[in-house]
Amino acid sequence: MALVQGQVGASSNSPGSAPIVRALYTGEMGVADVHARYQEAQCRQNVYTLFSTAQNPTGAFPFAAAGTPLLGLYNPVGSTKNLVLLGVGLGVQTTGTAAVATTFGLTLTTVLVQGSGTKTVPTNMYTCLAAGSVATGYLNTALTANTIQNAIFTLPIVSIGLTTTTAVVNAMPAFYDVGGCVIVAPGNILTLGVSATLTAAKVDSTFIWEEIPSAS
């Protein structure tokens, strides 16, 4: 077998030259990013999104069967694709008029039956067309027929704390790079919800994920 070697230190090269691959001082291969980390996935047109704006959340963190999450992303059994979550957007325009203690978060679980709520077809992030995804989306709708089968996994995204009867300033970033640490396998559903029901709130939310073959 061939032993691969590199050369320690930077070299200066022009297009078409064939330099020895750079090694670092402790023997690792030296690498550098050529493109943005999600560019390849986007350009292959395998990235989809589900989104809504100015919605009032009614609980669903942690999600329980028949709950009404802000977003629900269901990967049907037999889809042969994994949904690799890349980013979550969660913008809070206002927490509204309910005085409750609140966290926004994700719940991932397995369901026996697909929810009977109004379905939304995900949108391809490259083409802007609502076509091509194996998944089913739900936008702030009750998932009336689904039944949780396995244990649920929860992941808080944003702390709010106590909301008041009048809106207050709550300045914070609204984008979260999840980097694929949450994957929605076939038969599973991912939901975004809030730990207490709000009243007259306006919340903007977005999921972005890549669909890859289950075997990859």
Add this chain to the structure above:
Amino acid sequence: MALIQGSTGPTANITGMAPALRCLYSGEMGVGRVHAGYQEAVCRGNVYSLYQVGGNQATALQFPYAAGGKPLLALFNPAGSGKNMVLLAAANALETTGTTAQVITIGITLTTTLVTTTAARTTPTNLLTLQTTGSVGFGVISGTAGVALASNTIQNSAITFPLHSVGLSTNATATTNPSTSFIDLGGLIIIAPGNQLTVGASAVLGTGLIDSTIIWEEVSVAS
């Protein structure tokens, strides 16, 4: 086929040596990042920016964007440009929410347009040369009065993505609103030829001052 081998564990080397490349304990190639994440892209001269300081949108609800609106920033990739615009980062900083009582989110809308706007255009700036040349796209910036994208027509779905929560702005005095303004998007949003991206707020701020920047790389559609 030739199998490739490395050597497990660290070695001690100096410039000019040719060590066997490092493998990890479960067989992976050990790598170390040499440069900053976007250095290569910027050094190739393919990274551009559109920005303004102290802008304000003059019509309500530009997040989500609707045809004919006046967003804070708009970036167009003309049909047939042959380039994808890969969004690397976005930043929106609130100098002040001004004197209007509104509840606010700032976000991105990505959509397809049939017709590019007739509004006054701003040429993007190259982040390596700082020259306003080289980009295949063009921008529109709001200023404090707003610029209507009068002739564009939304064709396909409009994708929305919130970037910053603001919450309530008050109607009497500006309030403290400390928040991180820079967001690394890592190419999660791409503006394909024929598409437009807008940055806007969910309500108009009467005398608000918002600093906005978007940074993107332009790559061949085939890449």
